[in-house]
Amino acid sequence: MKKSYFCFGILVLMLSCNKEAGDYTLNGTYYEPDSKNARSALTFLKDSKVVITEGLNAVPSKDTDNYKIKGDSIYLWLPSGDQNTGSRLYFKLFKGDSLHIGNIYASIPEAPPVILTFKK
Numbered sequence: 001m002k003k004s005y006f007c008f009g010i011l012v013l014m015l016s017c018n019k020e021a022g023d024y025t026l027n028g029t030y031y032e033p034d035s036k037n038a039r040s041a042l043t044f045l046k047d048s049k050v051v052i053t054e055g056l057n058a059v060p061s062k063d064t065d066n067y068k069i070k071g072d073s074i075y076l077w078l079p080s081g082d083q084n085t086g087s088r089l090y091f092k093l094f095k096g097d098s099l100h101i102g103n104i105y106a107s108i109p110e111a112p113p114v115i116l117t118f119k120k
Contacts, residue, residue, distance in 0.1 A: 024069055030099060030118035031056075042101070042118055050076070052104070069093075074101060090115060 026044035043051040048068060054061045065076040068083060069091060077086025090102030090113070098119045107114065 026069070026093070026099075028120055030120050032116055033119050040104075040116070040118070042099075049079075054105075096120070 025048055027046075029041055029043040032040040039055060041051075041053040041056060043053070044067075045051065048066055050065055050067045052063045052065065064079065065086070066079055066083070067077075068075045072090060072092060073088050074091035075083055075086055075088050077083050089104060090100070092100040094100075098117060100115050100117055102113050102115045104116060105114070
């Protein structure tokens, strides 16, 4: 009997350690409210995918990437690639209804970092 409790305890411990601390996923659409034209939206989907929409008021451009959030970083990579071929960006979630993300758009390396705010 003690042996089965021990095996059950080991199984629970292994399952609880399966996901790294700080990893989580999001659901829903976050809009960039600070821009007069609301130029961008991030739509987080199931299976750790995010649709990045630029130009909401014009002809929108949409890209779908895989993502992983770890600590204060979000990793984005193309569905055809792997995580090692993607980008690591600054990321911070506030109470589930707004987030900051850094350098989501391409820029020259000499430019100062740009941190955008998105709200649900």
